Amino acid sequence: MKKLNREFYNRDSTIVAKELLGKVLVHETDGRRAAAIIVETEAYMGAEDKAAHSYGGRRTPRVEVMYGGPGLSYVFLIYGMYNCFNIVTREEGIPQAVLIRAAEPIEGFDFMARNRFNKEFAQLTKIQIKGLTNGPGKLCGALSIDRKLNGEDLCGNELYVEEGEEREFVVVSSKRIGIDYAEEARDYLWRFYIEDNLYVSVK
DNA sequence: ACCGCGATGCCCT
């Protein structure tokens, strides 16, 4: 399958977030591929977005990679134990990103099951199967994405997004999750997900 | 089903 190119990411996060739905996130480690269809995203629109880490043009060591240009990964630690994986959008100097919130596993089932539950996929309950990747921290756990991959170029060969199979789906827009502090920005409909998909974190 | 809460470390003031 074809890898998404730099120009795909060089657009506003609201557009990229929607277009990433249905695409396939791939992590290759030790020659092993783990892959999942992106089913839920959120757009963070940079300096003017009160929910964004880069709001007001904030430029600290943590946020620096958001200024680095389209197609970089931005991975941060939240609540001391969970990683959140984002893709930087727009040209260098414009600090926007898309948070990948949930995905549907399609390749590397045992790898993901071991990472999340230390079991083989066949041993998982239905609840655990759904719990593999139905949230930003869970997704990072399943795909083994952590801060070592912060700043990684998604136009490279370890962590990237590729075109998926053609699929029909309906895109739902809603408020972003977990940003109640963001005043009026909390009501923007910048969260996107595939309707009726099992792995969406919050319906 | 929803509700409350604790975990745990890094970031930034």
Place this chain on the structure above:
DNA sequence: GGGCATCGCGGTA
């Protein structure tokens, strides 16, 4: 020192 783009558990229903 306060807070966080989360998760899983245990309670009540």
